[in-house]
Amino acid sequence: MNDLVERLRQVLPPEALVTDQDRIQSYRYDRAMFCPAGEPIAVVLARETAHVVAAVKIAADAGVPVVPQGARSGLSGAANAIEGCLVISLEKMDKILEIETVDRYVVTQPGVFNAVLSRAVAEQGLFYPPDPSSWEFCSIGGNLSTNSGGLCCVKYGVTTDYVLGLEVVLADGQVLRTGRRTVKGVAGYDLTKLIVGSEGTLGIITEATLALRPEAARPRTMAALFDSGRTAGEAIVEIIRSGVSLSLLEIMDRTTIMAVNSYKRMDLPTEAAAMLIAQSDAGGEAGAADVATVAKLCRQYGAIECIEADDPAEGELLLEARRAALVALDQLGTTMIDDVCVPRSRLADFISAVEQISLDLDITIGVLGHAGDGNMHPTVVFDAEDPDQAARAQAAFDKVMEVGLELGGTITGEHGIGMLKRDWLVEEIGPVAVSVHRAIKAALDPKNVLNPGKVVS
Structure with a gap:
């Protein structure tokens, strides 16, 4: 291991290699709870693709596993270090390289935060839609690695829908360029979509070309x-059925609302069991008609009150509350955040089932999520120092996934598998699909160098 560190010192600038044990500790975990993490040998703070190439080649030659990391804001343990690995962090590769306003794309390094990129393209009158709730502190590379969604998915889709091409360092240190900058192109297998969502197990993304939309x-x-919660779920189903084109449709239950009020010192209404937040960016009369339609349907399905924001600042305040929800729930105790997506027609059933799980197991679960596309984030809150609570929390977490599958859904809509849901992935996709996953992994990473033990093992 000393030899590996010495070889890294010979090819990397001093600021790109971390061997101090105190500094290394902060690179062991992402934000997922209850996922094990090992001790890395060292951390490479790559500034350019050449640093990643050099580090991967040296690690592969030494038989040392590599764990790629971004902002470590993930929620599945995909960025957790494993014992004796080399962590390659992309957080210093944080430059936006090009914004093309005619062809509508941006070329970016992976360490750029989502919000930074979104604001930069907005200055050019353009729009990058994928917007995870953590957009202020999650990086584009992590978004690509987990195929993140966000609040605007209901209208605009998820990360993969905006990826034109990638630069990827493979397990042997070769640099692969995928995709193209044209609007259309079907030459060869779609390697871009294969890499997106692969959680660093097939390659390390060092550059991305992303499609943009007009503002x-x-x-x-x-x-x-x-x-x-059930009446809110029924209203959501009818809103979707109506065909109204919303750019956002989110839900928060009372537990979540109270947590946000405490964390952000807000004054959101706590008299209701659930709150829907809807938004239309159709503009002018069309946007007003969309909001009026939603309000009418909500009233028909039992809404206590419907409130339209009088100005954009009030609307932003509601979105700020929704974005802060997961962090707010963290203040209540240890959290286990689920990421189940169900068919929208079954959303009311899912919300009711989660409420019943909370009652049956006597455990707090904050229910929130992207109601417009059925992607929910039930968050189990508990005292990790209490073994009984911890056991009930794990049981609740698993039961939520079980219910999601029973309703025809998936165990993850946007957070990924990582370490947290490997066993459940087998349950969802079955043995044949698992064998195909392993075959693809073996073809691109025959020595199992890249993020071993994540997604499939």
Whole structure:
């Protein structure tokens, strides 16, 4: 291991190699709870693709596993270090390289935060839609690695829908360039989509070319309050059925609302069991009509109150509350954040089932999520120092995934598999699909160098 570190010192600038044990500790974990993490030998703080290439080649030659990391904001343990690995962090590769306004794309390094990129392209009158709730502190590389979604998915889709091409360092240190900068192109297998969502197990993304859209109109925002989660779920189904084109449709239950009020010192209404937040960026009369339609449907399905934001600042405040929800719930105790996506027609059933799980196991679960596309984030809150609570929390977490599958859904809509859900992946996709996953992994990484033990083992 000393030899590996010495070889890294010979090819990397001093600031790109971390061997101090105190500094290394902060590179062991992402934000997932209850996922094991080992001690890395060293951390490479890559500044350019050449640093990644050199580090991968040296590690592969020494038979040392490599764990790629971004902002470590992930929620599945995919970025957790494993014992004796070399961590390659992309956080210093944080430059936006090009914004092309005619062909509507941006070329970026992976360490750029989502919010930074979104604001940079907005200055050019353009729009990058994928917007995870953690957009202020999650990186584009991590978004690509897990195929992140976000609040605007209901209208605009997820990360993979905007990836034109990638630069990827493979397990042997070769640099692969995928995709193209044209609007259309079907030459060969779609290697870009293979890499997106692979959680660093097939290659390390060092550059991305992302498609952009013209700037959207100023949105109109409204909130609807309900006396039960089930009636809120039924209203969501009818909103989707109506065909109204919303750019955002989110849900927060009372537990989540109270947590946000405490964390952000807000004054969100706590008299309701659930709150829907809806937004339309259609602009002008069309946007107003969208919001009016949603309000009408919510009232028909039992909304206690419907409130339209009087100005954009009020709308932004509601979005700020939704974005802060997971961090707010973290303040209540240890959290286990689920990421189940169900068919939207079964959303009311799913919300009711989660509420029943909370009652049956006597455990707090904050229910929130992207209601417009059925991607929910039930968050189990508990005292990790209490063995009984910890056991019930794990049981609740697993039961939520079980219910999601029973309703025809998936165990992860956007957070990925990582270490947290490997066993459940087998349950969802079955043995044949698992064998195909392993065959692809073996073809691109025959020595199992890249992020071993993540996704499939």
